[in-house]
Amino acid sequence: MATPADGSTRLAPDEPSRRLRAEIERLHDEAAQQKALAHRRAEFWNRAHIVLGFPAALLAGVAGTAGLATADARVPAALLALTSAGFAAGAGFLRSDARRIANKRARQAWADVEGKTSVKLAHEHLSPEDLRELLESRQAALAAYDGDGPWPGPPSALPG
Template structure:
């Protein structure tokens, strides 16, 4: 650090490089944490989708078969149909599959940030452009939770 006569503190080139490497290291650590979190969330939403969708399908089939089998089992068939509708409504309300896809997109985006940061830190001299690139990728990773699935043919 160098203090000038006007009271403004200026960093030496070595100090700037050190702070740049520190910031890239912090971004790498954040990306690692966020990638792992997005992976766990994607797994959770996949399991929630199965936990709600499978019983809904099973109960719907059972209710249909029971309702057609005999007049005596109409009430149990109606209860099974109501339970099936409840599971299906829960799955629709939670949008488990959409959330799973969003977290998978986020996982890939955070992995990209993590990989770029690791590449930048592996270099002896880190250009300042690397930080700009990492910040853009970080913003893209944050936006990937809300983004739509990429359309075929788009990058």
């Protein structure tokens, strides 16, 4: 930015292009960070789903078996059934499977933003339309956490 003697501010000839590139680079860095964060969150919610769901299923089976074995085993079976119900209720309350899927969706959307920004940064000349397109992709990535929309990217993209 240049300031002439009259105090007005003028942009250097390459200033808008430099600012545009800097904003796209910032968006690229944000996308990389958010993709990694969504990946870690998806792994966390996957573990939470297993930690809550597996004991619930196992305890329910043991409680049913113990309850049918003898009359003396009904109280321990009831305690096992209550514990199992607690695990199942916790899993339902936390919605860990839905959160895992939402974070996988977000991870894929952020990877899309990261890829698009890399392609744009490879070009010598950038336009405000390039930034607008990338910001729309960013909004889609932020909305991906809601989990209601279609998977970003090609229609054949599946959670994984």
